[in-house]
Amino acid sequence: MTKNEPIQSQIATFAGGCFWCTQHEFDSVPGIISTTVGYTGGSTKNPSYKEVCSGTTGHVESIQIAFDPAKITYRQLLDVYWRSIDPTTQKGQFCDIGEQYRPIIFYHNEWQHQEALESKRALIDSGVVDQVLVNILPASSFFPAEEYHQKYYQKSSTRYELYYFGSGRDRRLKEIWREQTL
Secondary structure (H helix, E strand, O other), X not given: OOOOOXXXXXXXXXEOOOHHHHHHHHHOOXXXXXXXXXXXXXXXOOOOHHHHHOOOOOOEEEEEEEEOOOOOOHHHHHHHHHHOOOOOOOOEEOOEEOHHHOOEEEXXXXXXXXXXXXXXXXXXXXXXXXXXXXXXXXXOOEEEOOHHHOOHHHHOHHHHHHHHHHOOHHHHHHHHHOOXXX
C-alpha cells in the first residue's frame, strides 16, 4: 500500500455496558482507526442520552469501530470485546443495570455473524465462565451520542476514573478472566 492509497476499513459494533468504558478499552488497540460511541438496536430515531437512559427506546449504549482488517481481525476485536464485559449477565454490566446496558454483538454481514457465533462457542467451550448470555443481533441504525460523551475518558479523566473504579468493572473483569485465554 502506498501513502496515498485509502485504508479499506471495516465496521464493528458492540454494546458492553457503559460506552465510556468500552471506548476506552478499544481506543488503545492497534489496528483500530476510529471509535464512536452511540446508540443502536432500538426504534427511536436520533435518540438522546436522556431518552436512552429511560430504558424505553430499545437502544443500548454501544460503540462503532472502524478498523483496518490488515492490522487486526474481527475475531481479535471479539476477543477484546469478551475481555471488556461480563458475559454472564444480560440485564446490564457491572453497576449499570437496565435495558440500555445490555451486552450485544451487532454483526454487519453474514461473515461477522458466523465469526461472532464461533467466538461465543469458543468462550463457552473454554469453561472460563459457566454461561454466556450475550446476544448476537444484526446491526441496525447507529446514532452517535452527544459530543460530550465522545472520548469521555479523555475529556473528563478524573470523573471517568472515579466512575470506572467505583463501578466494580475492574474487579469483576479480573475475577472472570484472571490469566485465561480463549
